[in-house]
Amino acid sequence: MNKYILPIFVFLPTFAFAGIDVSNCDVIGYRDINITCNTMEKCQQNFEKMKEVVSDDEAKKDFDRCVKTIKTPEECSQYIAEQQEMAHREYLIYKCPMNDWLSGIKKTEDFRNAGGLQKYAYYNDGTSIDTDAMIADDEYAYLFRIQVPFDDLPLNENTKYGYDIILPADKDGLMFYFLDRE
Numbered sequence: 001m002n003k004y005i006l007p008i009f010v011f012l013p014t015f016a017f018a019g020i021d022v023s024n025c026d027v028i029g030y031r032d033i034n035i036t037c038n039t040m041e042k043c044q045q046n047f048e049k050m051k052e053v054v055s056d057d058e059a060k061k062d063f064d065r066c067v068k069t070i071k072t073p074e075e076c077s078q079y080i081a082e083q084q085e086m087a088h089r090e091y092l093i094y095k096c097p098m099n100d101w102l103s104g105i106k107k108t109e110d111f112r113n114a115g116g117l118q119k120y121a122y123y124n125d126g127t128s129i130d131t132d133a134m135i136a137d138d139e140y141a142y143l144f145r146i147q148v149p150f151d152d153l154p155l156n157e158n159t160k161y162g163y164d165i166i167l168p169a170d171k172d173g174l175m176f177y178f179l180d181r182e
Helices: 002-015 040-053 056-067 073-090 100-106 131-136
Strands: 026-031 092-097 121-123 140-148 160-166 176-181
Touching: 026 073, 040 056, 100 140, 100 160, 131 160, 140 176
Parallel strands: none
Antiparallel strands: 026 092, 026 121, 092 140, 140 160, 160 176
C-alpha cells in the first residue's frame, strides 16, 4: 500500500493549480443574467424563425426539444426570479489590490483602450458599473466571477466558477480575460 502513496504525493503538485485568491478583495457589485424560459408561445415563435433558415425537419426537431422544456408564464416568472437571485449571490464583482501578476495581465499589449459598459453589471447600490474607470485604475484589479464553461447555463449547486479580469477592449469589443477556475 505504501508504495502507491509515495507516487501520489510526488505527482500531486503537477496536477494541482492555484485558484484565484479573492480573500483580500472587496465585493463591490454583482451581475444580472439574461435568462430565458420557454413557453409554448416562445417555442412556436422560434419554430417559425427556424423554418426560414433550416429545413423543416431540423426546425421540427428544435421545436420538439423546446416543447419538452416549456413552462407556464407564471412558472417562467418564478424561474427567472430565482435565477436572478442566485446570480446576485454568485456573479460577484470584486475590487482587488493590484499585484504584479494581475498588473501583468491588465497591461497586456493585445488589448487596446476602447472601454464601454458591461451589460447587466451593477455596483452594490444598484448603479451601473463604470468599466472605463476600472480599466484606468492602476491601483486595483476588478474580477468578475463567471460560470465555467458557459455563462448562459442555468445556475445550480453543481455550477463551476472562474474569474474574468476587466481590460481595455480588444478589436472585437471584448474586454475580459479569463483567469482561472476556482
